Every structure is written in C-alpha cells, then in structure tokens.
Amino acid sequence: MTASLLVQSAIIGLSIGSIYILMALGLTLMFGMMHIINFAHGAVYMLGAFVIYYVYFQWGAPYFAAFLAAMLLLGIFGYLVERGIYRPIGGGIEPTLVALLALSTFLEAAGYPVFGQLDKHVPQVFEGTRNILGVMISVERLMIIPIAAALVVGLYLFIAKTKIGAAMRAIEQDKEAAALQGVNVHVINGLAFAIGFALAAASGALIAPIFKLDPMMGDQPLLKAFIIIILGGLGSIPGAILGGLMLGLIDSTVATALGAEPAFLLSFVFIILLLLFRPAGLFGHAPP
Amino acid sequence: MRRRKIALLVVAAIGVLLALLLPQIGGDYYVYIFALVFTNVILASSLRPSLTCGQLNIGHSGFMSIGAYTSALLAKNLGFPFEISLLSGALLATVVGLAIGYPALRLRGVYFAMVTVAFVEVIRLIAQIWVPLTRGMSGLSGIPKPSLLGMTLTTKAEQYYLVLFLMLVILLVLWRLESSRLGLIWKSIGMADNLAQSLGVDIAKHKLVAFALGCFFAGVAGAFYAHFVRFLFPPEFGFLMATNILVYNFVGGRGHFAGPIVGAIFLSLLSEPFRGSAYETIFFSLSMLLTILFLPGGLITLPSKLGGLRWWRTAPAPAPRPVG
Numbered sequence: 001m002t003a004s005l006l007v008q009s010a011i012i013g014l015s016i017g018s019i020y021i022l023m024a025l026g027l028t029l030m031f032g033m034m035h036i037i038n039f040a041h042g043a044v045y046m047l048g049a050f051v052i053y054y055v056y057f058q059w060g061a062p063y064f065a066a067f068l069a070a071m072l073l074l075g076i077f078g079y080l081v082e083r084g085i086y087r088p089i090g091g092g093i094e095p096t097l098v099a100l101l102a103l104s105t106f107l108e109a110a111g112y113p114v115f116g117q118l119d120k121h122v123p124q125v126f127e128g129t130r131n132i133l134g135v136m137i138s139v140e141r142l143m144i145i146p147i148a149a150a151l152v153v154g155l156y157l158f159i160a161k162t163k164i165g166a167a168m169r170a171i172e173q174d175k176e177a178a179a180l181q182g183v184n185v186h187v188i189n190g191l192a193f194a195i196g197f198a199l200a201a202a203s204g205a206l207i208a209p210i211f212k213l214d215p216m217m218g219d220q221p222l223l224k225a226f227i228i229i230i231l232g233g234l235g236s237i238p239g240a241i242l243g244g245l246m247l248g249l250i251d252s253t254v255a256t257a258l259g260a261e262p263a264f265l266l267s268f269v270f271i272i273l274l275l276l277f278r279p280a281g282l283f284g285h286a287p288p
Numbered sequence: 289m290r291r292r293k294i295a296l297l298v299v300a301a302i303g304v305l306l307a308l309l310l311p312q313i314g315g316d317y318y319v320y321i322f323a324l325v326f327t328n329v330i331l332a333s334s335l336r337p338s339l340t341c342g343q344l345n346i347g348h349s350g351f352m353s354i355g356a357y358t359s360a361l362l363a364k365n366l367g368f369p370f371e372i373s374l375l376s377g378a379l380l381a382t383v384v385g386l387a388i389g390y391p392a393l394r395l396r397g398v399y400f401a402m403v404t405v406a407f408v409e410v411i412r413l414i415a416q417i418w419v420p421l422t423r424g425m426s427g428l429s430g431i432p433k434p435s436l437l438g439m440t441l442t443t444k445a446e447q448y449y450l451v452l453f454l455m456l457v458i459l460l461v462l463w464r465l466e467s468s469r470l471g472l473i474w475k476s477i478g479m480a481d482n483l484a485q486s487l488g489v490d491i492a493k494h495k496l497v498a499f500a501l502g503c504f505f506a507g508v509a510g511a512f513y514a515h516f517v518r519f520l521f522p523p524e525f526g527f528l529m530a531t532n533i534l535v536y537n538f539v540g541g542r543g544h545f546a547g548p549i550v551g552a553i554f555l556s557l558l559s560e561p562f563r564g565s566a567y568e569t570i571f572f573s574l575s576m577l578l579t580i581l582f583l584p585g586g587l588i589t590l591p592s593k594l595g596g597l598r599w600w601r602t603a604p605a606p607a608p609r610p611v612g
Contacts, residue, residue, distance in 0.1 A: 037398045039405075088581055093397055094344055095580050098538055101346065102576035105531055109569030219527065223409055226402040234398070261413050268410045275391045275403065 008135045009252040015141045017248020018148035022203040023225035024232070024240040025155060026196030032172045032235035033192050034086070035093055039100040041200045041225060042218025043107035044074050048204030049213050050111075053120050056208075063125045070205040071198040078197025082190040111215025120213040144206050151202055152241065155195070159237075168192060172235070223264075224251075227271050233281030243281075296546070307452055311445040319448045323516060325556045326455040327509050332536035332548035333462055334505035337498035339537055340471075342478040343393065345499070347404030348506055348533045350411035351381040353525035355507025356514035357415060357422060360431040363515065370435045374511040381507030382500050389499040394492060408530045415522035427521040434515040447516050454512060458505050459549070465501075466545055474498055528569060535572050539579045541586025550587050 023041060030038050048070040056066035085103065089095050126139040159165035167188045170178035179185050203221065211217065228247050232239025247267060254263040274281070307326075311319050331352060338345050359377035362368040368376070392403040415422045422428055434441050434450055441447050465471055473494050476484040481491050514520055532555075540551020555572065562568045579586060583593070 031398070035398070037402060085577070085581070094342070095538075095584065097344060097398065097401060098534060099577055099580045101531055102535070102573040102580070104573075105528065105569050106573035106577065109566045109573065112566040219409075223406055226406060230399065230402060261417050265410055265413060268406050271403070271406065272388070272391055275394075275399070 004133075004135050005256065006253070007133050008137065009256045010249060011132060011135070011137050012141060013249035013252030014245070015144040015248075016252060017245045018144050019203045019207055019221065020224050020228055020248055021241050021244030022148055022151060022199045022206075023221050024228040024244050025152065025237060026199040027225050028229050028232070028235055028237060028240045029155075029159075029168075030192055030196045031229070032237075033168060033175075034096075034189055036086070036096050036100070037226075038193075038196060039097065039222075040081070040104040040107065041196070042220075042222030043104045044077070044197050044200040044218070045204035045207075045221055046111065046213075046215060046218040047077075047107065048074055048201030049122075049208040049217065050115060050120075050204075051201065052205045052208040053122050053213055056125075057122050067202070067205045070201045074201035075194040075198035078193040078195070079190045081197070082186075082193040086189065086193065087186060108215045108218070115213075115215060122208045122213065125209045140209055147206060148203075151199065155199070156237075158195075164188065164191060220264075224267075227267050229281075230271055231274065231281055236281070239281060304456065311448055316444055319444045321557075321560060323444070323448045323451045324513075325553055326451045327513050327516075328533075328536065328552040328556045329549050330455050330458050330505055330509040331533045332540070332552040333459060333545075334502040334509070335533055335537055336462065336502075336545070336548050337465070337474055338495075338502045339542065340466075340474040340478045341495045341498045342397070342481065343495060343499065344397065344401040344534075345404050345502070346401055346527075346530050346534060347406075347408035347411075348502065349525045349527075349529035350404075350408040351385055351503040351506040352510035352513070352529070353411050353415060353522075354381040354384055355510030356520055356525070357428070357510075358507075359511035360428055360514040360520055361421065363432050364428075364430060369438065370432070370515060371437075374434075374508060374515075377511040377514075378504045378507030381510070382504045385500050385503030386496065389496050389503075393495045393499060404530075405527065408525075408527055412522050412526045415520075415525070422520075422522070425522065427519055429519050431514055431518040431520070433518070434512070451512050451516070454508060458508065462501075462505075463545055470494075470497075532572055535576045539575055539586055541588035543585055544588050547586050547588050554587060 023045060027038055027041055030036060051070035051073060052063075052066050055061045055069050056063050061069070081100075081103065085099050086096060089099060124140055126143050128139050129136045130139055130142060132142075159168060167178065167183045168191075170181065170183055171185060171188055175185060204218070207221075224247060228243040229240055231247065232241075232243030250267065251263055254266055258266075307322070310322055331348060335345060335348050355374075355377035357377075358380045359370075359373040362373040362376055363370060388403070388407055392400050416424050418424070432440075434447055436450070441450060466474075473484070473489055476487075476489065477491050477494060485491050510525075536551035536555060537548045538551070539555060540549065541547035555575065559568045559571050562571065583589065585593075
C-alpha cells in the first residue's frame with residue numbers, strides 16, 4: 001500500500017467514521033437514559049436518505065433545507081415513537097427491544113411498496129475534487145466531516161449547557177431521583193428519542209448523494225454502530241466518537257486492502273475478542 | 289389447573305391426530321406447507337429455553353443456516369447418509385453456538401442481543417463469500433433427498449412424516465426439560481439472575497446450556513430444511529428469519545410452553561398467501577407490534593382474556609350497593 005493510498009483511505013475513513021459517529025451517538029444517548037437499543041436506527045437512517053431523495057432531488061429544494069427537513073421530520077417521528085411505543089410498554093427492556101425491532105422491519109419492508117423496487121440515486125450536491133496531501137478526494141465526501149463535526153459539537157453543547165441537557169444527564173444518573181426533582185422524565189425521554197432519530201436521519205441525509213438508496217440500506221450502518229458502541233462502551237459519548245473514528249479508519253484501510261465483506265468479518269471477530277477480555281468496552285464503565 | 293392440563297392434552301392429541309392424517313386429507317400443497325410450518329415450530333420452540341433465561345437471541349437463523357449448509361454439503365459432496373449429515377450439522381451449530389455463547393452470554397440483555405444480530409450477518413456473509421464451497425449467491429442446489437437407514441424418502445408425504453416425527457421428539461424433549469428442575473432454574477435466571485446466583489445457581493453455565501440446546505435443535509431444523517427444499521440461498525437465513533423466530537415466541541406468548549408452537553403455526557399459516565414478498569414482513573412486524581402493545585401475554589392468553597370479558601354473555605352482575 002503506497003503512502004497516497006494510505007492518505008486516501010485515512011480521509012475516506014474519517015468521512016465514513018463521521019457517519020458512524022452520528023449513528024452511534026444517538027444510540028448511546030438513548031441507551032444511557034433508557035437502557036434500550038434502538039433497533040430502528042438503521043431504518044431511520046434510510047428514511048433520512050429518502051427525504052433527501054424526494055425533497056432535494058424530486059422537488060428541487062436546496063440541499064440544506066432538505067437536510068433540515070429530514071432531521072426535523074424524523075425527530076418528530078422519534079418523539080411519536082416514544083409516545084406510541086416506548087411509553088405504553090412501560091419500561092420493560094425486552095418487549096421494548098422487540099417492538100423496536102418490529103418497527104424497524106416494518107419500515108424497511110414498507111419501503112419496497114412505497115419507494116419502489118429499484119435502487120434510487122441522488123445527484124451530486126458538492127461538485128469537484130480537492131487535492132489533499134497529493135491525493136484527490138471528492139468534495140462530497142470531504143463535506144461530511146465538517147457537517148458531522150458541527151452536529152457533534154452542537155450535541156455536546158446541548159447536553160452540557162442547556163437545562164434539557166442537564167435533565168438528560170440527571171435521568172442517566174438516576175431516573176427516580178430526577179423525577180423527584182421535577183424532571184418530566186417522559187418528555188425528556190421523548191426528546192432523547194427525537195435527537196437520536198434526528199442524528200440518524202442526518203447521517204442518512206449526508207450519505208444519500210454518495211451511495212445508492214434502497215430500503216435495506218440502513219442495516220450495515222446499524223451493525224457498524226452496534227460494533228462502535230460495544231467498542232466504546234454503551235452509554236459513553238466520548239467512547240462513541242473514538243470508536244466511530246477507529247472503526248471508520250479500520251474499515252477503509254482493511255476494506256481497501258481486502259474488500260468490504262472481509263473487513264466486516266474482521267471487525268466482528270475483533271468485537272468477540274474484546275467482549276472476552278474487556279466486556280465494558282474500551283472506554284466504558286461496567287455493563288449495567 | 290388440572291382441568292386446564294387435561295384440556296391442553298386433548299387439544300394436543302387432536303392436533304397430532306390431524307397432523308398424522310393430513311397427507312390423506314389434503315394434497316401435496318398442504319403437505320409441503322405444513323412441513324415448513326413444523327420446521328418453524330422446531331425453530332420457535334428451540335429458542336424458548338434461551339428466552340426463558342432472559343437472553344434475547346436475534347441470531348437463531350444463523351445456527352439454522354450452519355446446520356443446513358453443513359448437512360447439505362456433507363451429503364452432496366461426500367455422500368454422507370442423511371442421519372449422519374443431519375447430526376453433524378446440528379453438532380457444528382452447537383459448537384459454533386458454544387464458541388459465540390461463551391463470551392457473549394456473560395453479557396446481559398442488550399449486549400447479547402447486539403452480538404447475536406451481528407452474528408447472523410456474519411454467517412450470511414460467510415455463506416455469500418465462500419463461493420467455492422457454498423456457491424454463494426447462485427445458491428446451493430442438487431441437495432439429496434432425506435433418507436432413513438439407506439432408504440430414500442422420495443415423496444413429500446414421507447418427508448412430511450419425518451419432520452412431524454422430528455418435531456414431536458424435539459417438543460417432547462424440550463417439554464420434559466422445561467418441566468424438570470432445569471426448567472425451574474432457567475425460569476429463576478430469567479426472573480432474577482442475581483437472586484438465582486446468590487442461591488448457588490451457576491447462571492453462566494445454565495445460560496450456555498440453554499443456548500447450546502437451542503443451537504442444536506436449530507441445526508436439526510436447518511438440516512431437514514436443506515434436504516426438504518433442496519435449495520439453499522444465503523440471504524434466506526438472514527436477519528429477517530431470525531426476527532421471525534423471535535416473533536413466533538412473542539406473538540404466541542412467552543408464558544407457556546405452547547406459546548411458540550401456537551405462534552409459529554398461526555403466523556406461518558396466515559402469512560402463507562404472501563410468502564416471500566415484502567407484505568409477509570409487514571404482516572409479521574405489525575402483528576408483533578400489535579401483540580406487544582395490546583396483548584403482552586401473547587395469543588395463548590387470549591382465551592382467558594376473552595373468558596374474563598365474557599362479552600358474549602349478559603352484562604356482568606351489578607356491583608353490590610350499600611344497603612340503607
């Protein structure tokens with residue numbers, strides 16, 4: 001592998017890693033507060049990409065308007081899922097997981113009759129290529145990095161500085177105590193659903209101009225996000241960011257050398273080994 | 289309680305009788321469909337021990353896939369007799385189950401669920417990539433028909449009786465285990481593993497046994513499926529089938545041994561008109577969501593719920609009024 005190939009896969013790894021991070025952040029936020037894994041995250045990613053397809057490509061709205069529309073629409077959907085599925089089940093982890101799994105398979109299967117059987121393509125948003133350290137990288141892939149970074153910083157500031165963010169941290173520490181202090185746990189959980197769904201929609205919206213669109217497109221990123229949050233430790237936000245960067249880099253270098261499927265197999269073997277020797281993940285606390 | 293048990297035995301006996309008579313009553317189509325339904329019953333029931341221990345296994349079809357491919361390849365390439373290839377498939381599924389289960393079962397709940405989801409994808413990818421062995425996405429065909437003691441079971445009706453026999457034996461084994469001391473231990477782990485551990489139960493060992501048992505029977509189901517349908521295609525054993533096996537358990541009901549049996553029969557038959565299309569998945573996922581939201585105990589609690597409502601009789605007796 002030559003140096004330029006290495007630089008290229010590092011940059012592509014960084015941009016794919018940014019997508020993974022956005023996926024993993026929502027998952028880990030929701031896990032930290034409610035101890036559930038959102039199996040529908042991949043389906044929401046897919047829906048985010050399809051919002052771009054319709055709003056940006058078919059209806060001709062500006063890309064950033066379509067991007068915000070994807071986040072907003074699926075954020076509202078996330079709140080409704082908390083209202084209609086998570087809350088009525090009443091906190092049982094196993095039924096919640098199974099219900100979210102069913103929601104995911106429903107959205108994916110319904111995608112075929114609704115969006116059509118054929119793969120969809122979204123035309124380029126950012127044209128051209130840039131020369132970085134002697135390697136040509138398409139601007140499309142480069143732009144993912146600053147947008148994702150802005151969202152990550154925004155999420156960090158929201159959780160660290162705002163009152164709702166403080167309420168989220170309180171629920172993460174102790175739900176009952178937070179409720180006793182006057183935190184409306186249901187509404188804050190609903191907002192966590194909304195944020196998680198909006199972030200997943202954002203990653204789907206960022207990837208839409210690069211990959212082809214089909215209803216099952218969310219499965220692979222969902223599995224990657226699982227691997228990342230196991231790697232980083234469930235519930236840990238820094239863990240999700242570092243894990244996402246690591247997996248993105250491993251993915252693109254190994255995938256360049258061996259192909260995408262062996263790369264996935266390798267990351268899975270890595271996870272099994274990690275679980276054997278360090279079940280809490282690289283950066284996480286002990287499993288609850 | 290005793291009356292309920294007798295009623296249940298009567299229902300089971302009538303069911304078995306009907307199943308025995310089916311090839312005489314119905315045509316080849318029904319024989320084919322019910323053989324697949326019975327395979328689903330084996331899959332659903334074999335997941336139950338693990339679920340009872342509180343382990344959400346979303347990768348059961350991966351073990352079915354191992355059993356199917358192993359048995360098919362041994363019989364096709366090396367000419368193994370069916371009995372031995374089926375057993376080898378089931379054993380390999382168990383060995384892989386132990387290898388995955390040993391690290392993964394020390395984890396609780398969501399960690400375990402995520403590992404099993406990734407596992408089923410890995411098995412699918414291996415079957416897809418290892419083209420020289422599995423034929424990858426062209427699918428594996430030319431699998432020999434099942435045989436017993438050297439005699440090939442040529443007709444679908446004969447193969448139907450084979451799977452009926454396999455299912456009844458497996459259900460009997462699982463039922464005996466569940467009503468034994470081991471079943472109680474599984475239940476105690478599922479309800480409160482900390483408490484069970486403090487009472488001296490080796491929870492890791494018992495979870496592993498329950499999990500491996502399920503893998504073995506999933507391997508058996510896979511092996512039969514391979515020799516019955518005689519065509520294997522990697523994506524068939526993906527995430528969707530794993531979810532369906534889970535759906536049988538939840539829709540049928542978690543609280544009783546009959547739950548997964550009822551769920552598998554009911555859902556496989558109802559989804560038959562749109563098998564293989566996107567509507568099958570839509571049907572499964574909607575019945576799952578509706579069951580969890582509105583009938584958390586599953587279909588098996590429906591009779592007692594309806595009995596409690598008594599909507600077909602007169603209005604319930606008015607509440608006694610305070611006198612005076």
